[in-house]
Amino acid sequence: MTEPTSPSLPEPTAEVLADDHALAAWLAEAAGDRLLAVRREGLEGRELKDAGDAAAQALLAELLGRHRPDDAVLSEEAADDHVRLEADRVWIIDPLDGTREFSEPPRDDWAVHVALWSGGDLVAGAVAQPALGETFRTGHDLTVPPRTSDRPRIAVSRTRPPAFVRALAEELDAELVPMGSAGVKMMSVVRDVTDAYVHAGGQYEWDSAAPVAVARAAGLFTSRVDGSPLVYNQADVSLPDLIVCRPELSEAIVEFVRRHGTD
Numbered sequence: 461m462t463e464p465t466s467p468s469l470p471e472p473t474a475e476v477l478a479d480d481h482a483l484a485a486w487l488a489e490a491a492g493d494r495l496l497a498v499r500r501e502g503l504e505g506r507e508l509k510d511a512g513d514a515a516a517q518a519l520l521a522e523l524l525g526r527h528r529p530d531d532a533v534l535s536e537e538a539a540d541d542h543v544r545l546e547a548d549r550v551w552i553i554d555p556l557d558g559t560r561e562f563s564e565p566p567r568d569d570w571a572v573h574v575a576l577w578s579g580g581d582l583v584a585g586a587v588a589q590p591a592l593g594e595t596f597r598t599g600h601d602l603t604v605p606p607r608t609s610d611r612p613r614i615a616v617s618r619t620r621p622p623a624f625v626r627a628l629a630e631e632l633d634a635e636l637v638p639m640g641s642a643g644v645k646m647m648s649v650v651r652d653v654t655d656a657y658v659h660a661g662g663q664y665e666w667d668s669a670a671p672v673a674v675a676r677a678a679g680l681f682t683s684r685v686d687g688s689p690l691v692y693n694q695a696d697v698s699l700p701d702l703i704v705c706r707p708e709l710s711e712a713i714v715e716f717v718r719r720h721g722t723d
């Protein structure tokens with residue numbers, strides 16, 4: 461007997477299957493397409509948020525199970541199986557980052573995050589911004605465009621901007637640029653829409669793993685707010701603060717936090 465297959469399940473090419481970078485991007489785009497379809501169903505508010513989270517999680521879990529059956533997965537939307545702590549390869553995914561903005565069409569500041577951790581660090585990642593029609597990924601040339609603004613621009617949460625980031629912006633004479641989604645904020649630095657994303661006060665590994673992999677591949681600076689490295693696939697998945705910025709801004713930001721803290 462053959463197993464029943466879902467008619468709508470996308471199939472990767474052999475080329476995509478052979479390359480973790482390409483697979484990360486393909487998975488993020490497949491989930492993004494699914495999320496755009498959910499958005500067309502006419503749901504609103506909490507129902508739309510829940511339908512989006514569930515649909516993207518179900519698709520990514522099924523595709524990873526099918527195409528990378530030996531790998532572990534850490535997802536915002538699934539129970540944490542600690543088998544990942546002994547695994548060689550762990551996919552760290554946020555099926556829908558910026559759930560609030562996803563539920564407010566036609567906003568485009570929401571994303572799908574797919575990262576691969578192996579041997580102690582992130583080795584591949586992709587961030588799809590489906591409503592923008594863009595995917596940012598590791599594994600091919602990625603350069604940040606030349607800086608177009610003399611005055612630094614700092615991406616912040618549109619709904620919960622941390623107070624210390626306002627103080628930092630004053631000190632650097634920077635402009636705050638509010639937007640949803642951690643991934644979208646990090647990709648805004650990659651795209652030269654902003655120059656830095658500085659956050660503290662709470663977040664989890666899945667909020668930053670894929671965007672940090674992409675930001676590093678683009679040559680950006682990434683660290684915790686105290687300047688120490690971002691470390692993934694830990695038993696405690698809380699990763700509450702980070703800096704992603706153009707390299708020339710990193711010293712001033714770390715120094716500001718050293719002097720003033722983040723409270």
Ligand SMILES: Nc1ncnc2c1ncn2[C@@H]1O[C@H](COP(=O)(O)O)[C@@H](OP(=O)(O)O)[C@H]1O
Binds near residue numbers: 642663
């Ligand atoms: N203080 C906090 N504690 C926990 N998670 C936070 C947080 N601030 C931001 N996040 C998470 O980071 C993502 C971006 O948030 P924001 O747009 O406010 O910057 C959201 O992910 P999800 O949408 O996947 O839940 C949100 O849950």
Ligand SMILES: [Mg+2]
Binds near residue numbers: 554556667
């Ligand atoms: Mg998230």
